Amino acid sequence: MKSELSTDREIEHLYLEFRAEFLRNTAKYNLDEEQRVDIYQDAFIVLYELIKTHPDKVEKGVKNYLFGIGRNMILDRIKSEIKERKVKEDMAQNVPIEAFEMPVDQQMNPLQKKMQKGLEQLSAGCREILVLFYFRQYSIAEIQTSMNHRSENVTKSHKSRCLKKLKELVKS
Amino acid sequence: MNEEVHWEDIVAKVFRREELTDTEASWWAQNRDTAEVKEEWEFLTNLHDPLLRENRVLLKKQLQSFENKQPAKALNNRTGKLRSMFVRSWRYAAAVLLLIVAGVLIWQNQEADYVSEYFEPYPNIINPVLKGDPSSRNPIELAMSAYENQEYESAISYFQQINAPSDTIRFYQGNAYLGIDQPAQALFLFEDLVSSSSRFGGESQWFQTLSLVALDRDQEAVAILESMAQDEDHPYYAEARDLLEKIK
Known part of the structure; x- marks a missing residue:
């Protein structure tokens, strides 16, 4: 399924779409459900970033990637508990580990490091609106709904204020 | 167009790959190479990675909130915790637990019945x-x-x-x-x-x-x-x- 993931509902839909199947398929790994849900969420976040930044890399299909990333994460977790063998066998039969190498964060340049510090000094609401608008590419209407603002104008001016504040923090 | 008010919005629209109006497209063609616009563009481009990291925190919280909407799981967790607490104590507590669990199960079945019935x-x-x-x-x-x-x-x-x-x-x-x-x-x-x-x-x-x-x-x-x-x-x-x- 192709998805732009540009609304909260689309994110929730995709999250729930494969959740039950993932939990069922990973039940054999001797991790409790809470741990498997946690891993599913982390895998979903990686998938989300891939869709947003390198949509071409998800050519094999969203589910393939989600499950591949999830299995890699399970392997990492089980490694620390010395239960690696069964997972490797399983992976050898199903999905090649190499196909789902985890993305590595790029080193940030000095300006980006300043931006990150600036973001840390902003309010949670400011950080959220900047993420939703400039990273997730939500529309103003969607942000208004997501953040329960009174009107689109409130959202627009809030967004502008937050960006201005961030610029000031970066320059200072 | 009032450039002082709107020019950053046009840059943001181009950055977000949104469609521009004719007036905006014309403004963009004329001003895209100015120092001011280039600086804004560079700022937005560099903002991507810090926001990506920020999004992880936000998205994780959002996904956790979806979990809270799962009624069966929440119920199972609650009954599970109740069960382990009572089983460790007295028989009476166990009996009470059984009654509670039975009640919950009957209630769940009643709920499910409507769906399977209809x-x-x-x-x-x-x-x-x-x-x-x-x-x-x-x-x-x-x-x-x-x-x-x-x-x-x-x-x-x-x-x-x-x-x-x-x-x-x-x-x-x-x-x-x-x-x-x-x-x-x-x-x-x-x-x-x-x-x-x-x-x-x-x-x-x-x-x-x-x-x-x-x-x-x-x-x-x-x-x-x-x-x-x-x-x-x-x-x-x-x-x-x-x-x-x-x-x-």
Whole structure:
């Protein structure tokens, strides 16, 4: 399924779409459900970033990637508990580990490091609106709904204020 | 155009790959190479990575909030914790626990009964199931064939392969989700179909209420059922009245 993931509902839909199947398929790994849900969420976040930044890399299909990333994460977790063998066998039969190498964060340049510090000094609401608008590419209407603002104008001016504040923090 | 007020918005629109109006496009063509615009563009480009990291925190919280909406899990966790606490103590507590668990189970079954009692997958009226070589069939035919055979998981995986699925496909996909007890997924599809006035709008409304009941959101279901029960032309008028009487 192709998805732009540009609304909260689309994110929730995709999250729930494969959740039950993932939990069922990973039940054999001797991790409790809470741990498997946690891993599913982390895998979903990686998938989300891939869709947003390198949509071409998800050519094999969203589910393939989600499950591949999830299995890699399970392997990492089980490694620390010395239960690696069964997972490797399983992976050898199903999905090649190499196909789902985890993305590595790029080193940030000095300006980006300043931006990150600036973001840390902003309010949670400011950080959220900047993420939703400039990273997730939500529309103003969607942000208004997501953040329960009174009107689109409130959202627009809030967004502008937050960006201005961030610029000031970066320059200072 | 008032450049002092709007020029950053135009840069943001280009950055977000949004369509520009003619006036905005003309402004962009004239000003894209100015130092001011270049500086803004560089700022937004560099902002990507810090926001990506920020998004991880936000998205994790959001995903955790979806988990809180899972009624069965929350209930199971609560009963599980209760059970371990009581079992470790006295027999009386164990007896009380059994009563509580029995009560919860009876209550759960009653809830589930409404759905299983009233849920009847919508018949396949769009795509007659074909005989012959399955490898030559397209995903719609394969999905509907699985759907008709009540192989809903398999039907859903075929539905997911259909590019730009029509309202009709989404309607049957919603039915398939209900068929495998995934009401949250079903609800997502039916709500969209109801709000978009699709061909199956009325029918979707009925399945929307069943999804809500399955999710223990009875109040919302009742509100919809009440409106359905006032419309004698509604395709599920009789069922709505009947279910409404039982739920209320």
